[in-house]
Amino acid sequence: MGTAVDPAGSRGRIDKRRAILDAAFAVFAREGYTQAGVDAIAAEAGVAKATVYNHFGDKETLLRRTIADLAEQALEQNLAAIERLGTPGDDLRALLEDVGLSLAHCYCDERSWTLRRLLIAEFAQFPDLLDVIWGRVNDRALDALADRLARLALAGRLRANDPVAAAEQFSALLSAPLDKRTRLGTRDVPEDEVRAVVTAAVATFLAAFAP
Amino acid sequence: MGTAVDPAGSRGRIDKRRAILDAAFAVFAREGYTQAGVDAIAAEAGVAKATVYNHFGDKETLLRRTIADLAEQALEQNLAAIERLGTPGDDLRALLEDVGLSLAHCYCDERSWTLRRLLIAEFAQFPDLLDVIWGRVNDRALDALADRLARLALAGRLRANDPVAAAEQFSALLSAPLDKRTRLGTRDVPEDEVRAVVTAAVATFLAAFAP
Amino acid sequence: MGTAVDPAGSRGRIDKRRAILDAAFAVFAREGYTQAGVDAIAAEAGVAKATVYNHFGDKETLLRRTIADLAEQALEQNLAAIERLGTPGDDLRALLEDVGLSLAHCYCDERSWTLRRLLIAEFAQFPDLLDVIWGRVNDRALDALADRLARLALAGRLRANDPVAAAEQFSALLSAPLDKRTRLGTRDVPEDEVRAVVTAAVATFLAAFAP
Amino acid sequence: MGTAVDPAGSRGRIDKRRAILDAAFAVFAREGYTQAGVDAIAAEAGVAKATVYNHFGDKETLLRRTIADLAEQALEQNLAAIERLGTPGDDLRALLEDVGLSLAHCYCDERSWTLRRLLIAEFAQFPDLLDVIWGRVNDRALDALADRLARLALAGRLRANDPVAAAEQFSALLSAPLDKRTRLGTRDVPEDEVRAVVTAAVATFLAAFAP
DNA sequence: TATGAATGAGCGTTCATTCAT
DNA sequence: AATGAATGAACGCTCATTCAT
Numbered sequence: 067m068g069t070a071v072d073p074a075g076s077r078g079r080i081d082k083r084r085a086i087l088d089a090a091f092a093v094f095a096r097e098g099y100t101q102a103g104v105d106a107i108a109a110e111a112g113v114a115k116a117t118v119y120n121h122f123g124d125k126e127t128l129l130r131r132t133i134a135d136l137a138e139q140a141l142e143q144n145l146a147a148i149e150r151l152g153t154p155g156d157d158l159r160a161l162l163e164d165v166g167l168s169l170a171h172c173y174c175d176e177r178s179w180t181l182r183r184l185l186i187a188e189f190a191q192f193p194d195l196l197d198v199i200w201g202r203v204n205d206r207a208l209d210a211l212a213d214r215l216a217r218l219a220l221a222g223r224l225r226a227n228d229p230v231a232a233a234e235q236f237s238a239l240l241s242a243p244l245d246k247r248t249r250l251g252t253r254d255v256p257e258d259e260v261r262a263v264v265t266a267a268v269a270t271f272l273a274a275f276a277p
Numbered sequence: 278m279g280t281a282v283d284p285a286g287s288r289g290r291i292d293k294r295r296a297i298l299d300a301a302f303a304v305f306a307r308e309g310y311t312q313a314g315v316d317a318i319a320a321e322a323g324v325a326k327a328t329v330y331n332h333f334g335d336k337e338t339l340l341r342r343t344i345a346d347l348a349e350q351a352l353e354q355n356l357a358a359i360e361r362l363g364t365p366g367d368d369l370r371a372l373l374e375d376v377g378l379s380l381a382h383c384y385c386d387e388r389s390w391t392l393r394r395l396l397i398a399e400f401a402q403f404p405d406l407l408d409v410i411w412g413r414v415n416d417r418a419l420d421a422l423a424d425r426l427a428r429l430a431l432a433g434r435l436r437a438n439d440p441v442a443a444a445e446q447f448s449a450l451l452s453a454p455l456d457k458r459t460r461l462g463t464r465d466v467p468e469d470e471v472r473a474v475v476t477a478a479v480a481t482f483l484a485a486f487a488p
Numbered sequence: 489m490g491t492a493v494d495p496a497g498s499r500g501r502i503d504k505r506r507a508i509l510d511a512a513f514a515v516f517a518r519e520g521y522t523q524a525g526v527d528a529i530a531a532e533a534g535v536a537k538a539t540v541y542n543h544f545g546d547k548e549t550l551l552r553r554t555i556a557d558l559a560e561q562a563l564e565q566n567l568a569a570i571e572r573l574g575t576p577g578d579d580l581r582a583l584l585e586d587v588g589l590s591l592a593h594c595y596c597d598e599r600s601w602t603l604r605r606l607l608i609a610e611f612a613q614f615p616d617l618l619d620v621i622w623g624r625v626n627d628r629a630l631d632a633l634a635d636r637l638a639r640l641a642l643a644g645r646l647r648a649n650d651p652v653a654a655a656e657q658f659s660a661l662l663s664a665p666l667d668k669r670t671r672l673g674t675r676d677v678p679e680d681e682v683r684a685v686v687t688a689a690v691a692t693f694l695a696a697f698a699p
Numbered sequence: 700m701g702t703a704v705d706p707a708g709s710r711g712r713i714d715k716r717r718a719i720l721d722a723a724f725a726v727f728a729r730e731g732y733t734q735a736g737v738d739a740i741a742a743e744a745g746v747a748k749a750t751v752y753n754h755f756g757d758k759e760t761l762l763r764r765t766i767a768d769l770a771e772q773a774l775e776q777n778l779a780a781i782e783r784l785g786t787p788g789d790d791l792r793a794l795l796e797d798v799g800l801s802l803a804h805c806y807c808d809e810r811s812w813t814l815r816r817l818l819i820a821e822f823a824q825f826p827d828l829l830d831v832i833w834g835r836v837n838d839r840a841l842d843a844l845a846d847r848l849a850r851l852a853l854a855g856r857l858r859a860n861d862p863v864a865a866a867e868q869f870s871a872l873l874s875a876p877l878d879k880r881t882r883l884g885t886r887d888v889p890e891d892e893v894r895a896v897v898t899a900a901v902a903t904f905l906a907a908f909a910p
Numbered sequence: 911t912a913t914g915a916a917t918g919a920g921c922g923t924t925c926a927t928t929c930a931t
Numbered sequence: 932a933a934t935g936a937a938t939g940a941a942c943g944c945t946c947a948t949t950c951a952t
Contacts, residue, residue, distance in 0.1 A: 082933090097401060098402070101311050101401075103924085114934045114935070116934055117933055120934095121932095124926075125927090183397055186394055186397045187309060187399075189461065200461070208457070237453065238450050238453030238454055243449055249408075252400065269485065270481065274481040274484035316941095324916075325917045326918085327917060327944085328916055330943090336943065504937085520821070522731065523733050527920095535937075537938085538924080541922090607883070609819060612729065612734075613731070613734060618882055618885060657899065665867050672829065674826070674829060736947085737946075737947060746912075746913090747912060747914070749914080749949085758947065
């Protein structure tokens with residue numbers, strides 16, 4: 067039974083759906099939700115405007131699916147980076163810097179910035195997005211980080227009575243300086259600078275939480 | 278007798294301008310720039326739509342003036358708080374916590390959040406806003422903070438070879454946790470919690486930079 | 489039977505386009521270009537305002553297409569009348585009167601007057617209309633007339649060394665008196681009066697150009 | 700009693716009124732009535748917009764006064780030219796050519812063209828203008844011309860049983876070719892060409908009406 | 911009288927959405 | 932399932948006109 071059957075059959079549908087989601091991401095990222103026209107999204111996806119409506123019903127739903135898409139990917143990447151804290155070697159500083167660098171890259175990713183921009187710009191119109199998305203991504207990633215830090219504390223590698231607060235500060239020392247350095251995601255920052263931010267963040271973090 | 282003259286003359290102009298700016302702030306904050314209608318702004322200001330255009334020319338200019346207004350106030354408040362670092366007493370920790378609390382209040386202020394929201398939401402459409410506003414506010418406040426920290430270092434009260442980095446981290450330890458706690462400014466945070474964030478921030482900061 | 493198929497399919501587009509053009513003619517004629525509202529045109533055509541924009545893009549384009557439409561029809565009618573000068577019989581005066589009467593009717597036609605009114609009223613705003621339309625219609629009709637007169641001269645039926653000048657004067661003797669009689673197209677002129685103008689024009693023309 | 704009194708007194712009022720009328724002519728000529736803004740007229744006149752309303756009440760009245768102004772001047776010039784037919788010398792052709800040239804210049808005058816453009820463009824909105832102005836100018840000028848031609852006929856210098864028709868045709872042979880040559884007043888025509896038109900008009904006229 | 915400010919009605923245009931094919 | 936055409940509700944902006952000084 068050859069898998070090559072179905073030339074442009076139900077595969078084409080899925081491809082169109084994917085194309086629309088990608089186009090929506092691109093256009094929303096470029097122009098923002100309100101400014102983006104469904105026309106433009108359809109054009110970028112290479113389909114008719116009505117097809118967008120056949121697949122997603124209305125513009126708001128399209129935004130929600132796009133954001134959910136972005137959030138899922140962002141969470142996945144964050145969790146993958148944080149997980150590595152579960153297998154610490156001898157050099158804790160090096161490990162924290164390694165994980166910190168990964169998190170910094172997650173944070174600076176274009177999709178990650180688009181996600182935050184869309185959320186911040188539109189939560190006045192769709193307040194539930196904040197709870198659903200921010201809760202499912204930021205909070206869960208922070209939770210995972212706190213979990214790992216708690217284990218390290220138990221193992222005597224850190225001195226953190228409040229692992230949630232520690233996670234919060236670790237994250238803060240990474241994200242806020244990157245906000246400034248990337249001018250809210252509008253320009254690329256050379257890798258050296260990212261590394262410097264990470265090194266400084268880990269240094270301060272360890273000064274406060276090393277046993 | 279005497280002061281009651283000019284019950285609406287020549288003050289009326291200024292008052293209307295002020296009313297429009299305030300209304301613009303309110304409506305932009307509530308609905309975002311693109312979604313906000315000039316109709317709604319005029320209504321909220323209690324003037325005719327055309328009056329808005331007489332004063333500001335077009336919607337974009339109104340946004341720019343509104344943002345400039347917010348930025349000016351935000352900068353002023355931040356600088357006032359930071360200035361207090363110039364007269365340190367014996368208890369550095371207490372001083373840092375005091376200033377940190379003021380900065381936290383600045384950061385949590387509704388106008389401050391609106392400013393950031395508008396910038397983040399609209400910089401795709403008006404890229405220069407980032408440089409003009411973000412540069413004039415965030416960077417200058419950070420500079421002022423770095424200046425004060427440098428003096429403290431010279432006075433032997435801190436150990437900060439790189440005062441800019443120290444300022445960046447002090448600010449990061451305040452703002453990022455508040456982002457999370459206020460859910461991007463969408464809910465009030467009890468004063469205790471703010472204090473806790475400040476205390477933790479100062480603790481970590483001093484752990485890293487106390488001499 | 490069989491022709492009743494497609495009661496609104498693919499003809500509907502063309503019909504709507506036609507309806508909009510006709511409505512535009514009517515409203516432009518009634519109110520002039522600037523005064524005419526696209527609302528009114530859409531209403532007169534029985535379509536939504538946006539449909540007008542789907543078909544013509546903007547109001548200016550709608551004016552241009554309307555004018556081009558009128559010009560094409562006017563040129564066609566004029567050329568048809570002039571062509572008859574190519575097959576002269578014995579009675580040249582009768583032929584000239586016949587053709588002159590046709591030209592007079594062309595000139596007095598409502599669409600013809602609207603065309604001139606729109607051109608004269610709007611060429612300040614759209615200067616190219618004069619060249620494009622006036623050139624393609626008036627000049628070509630005058631050329632055709634001059635051609636015919638030249639042939640008649642060659643055949644010895646007229647004495648016209650300068651057929652262009654002769655055509656110009658023939659046309660002048662028709663149009664200018666009709667301008668006055670119809671008060672610039674604002675009132676109908678009884679057929680007798682038109683005939684009188686034509687007779688007088690031909691008389692003067694022949695007095696000057698009969699061999 | 701010195702006339703030099705009243706420095707900028709009631710004299711200034713009159714000057715402002717004149718300035719507004721001149722500005723109205725200029726702006727109406729340039730942009731047409733509907734398109735012209737009262738703002739623009741006030742600016743061109745160097746007065747405040749409200750001053751225009753103080754003097755003329757509304758835009759329509761301003762148009763009427765402007766048109767009446769133009770019409771009066773046009774009539775005066777036409778009558779002055781026609782009057783010269785009252786004192787014919789020996790050479791009738793030369794006299795007709797001389798008067799014809801004057802009339803041609805009247806016809807080609809910028810103010811004359813503006814008058815016709817405004818009338819043609821706006822008579823749909825203000826139908827009475829046609830009767831009031833066209834009647835008072837064109838008809839009276841044509842009447843005066845017919846009068847002179849009638850006298851010439853009585854004196855045996857012309858053969859015109861119907862002087863009105865003769866006047867109509869004389870005028871037609873001048874105006875219609877000039878319409879074409881000046882492209883409806885949009886370009887200057889060299890004096891030679893005007894003379895050629897006049898010469899040809901007089902030639903045809905005399906061919907038809909010389910005794 | 912002359913003005914600067916304010917206004918309300920209206921206009922050209924866009925856009926999310928629906929319908930018939 | 933996919934499309935092209937059509938729609939109605941807004942929206943940003945303008946303009947003739949009025950009012951208070």
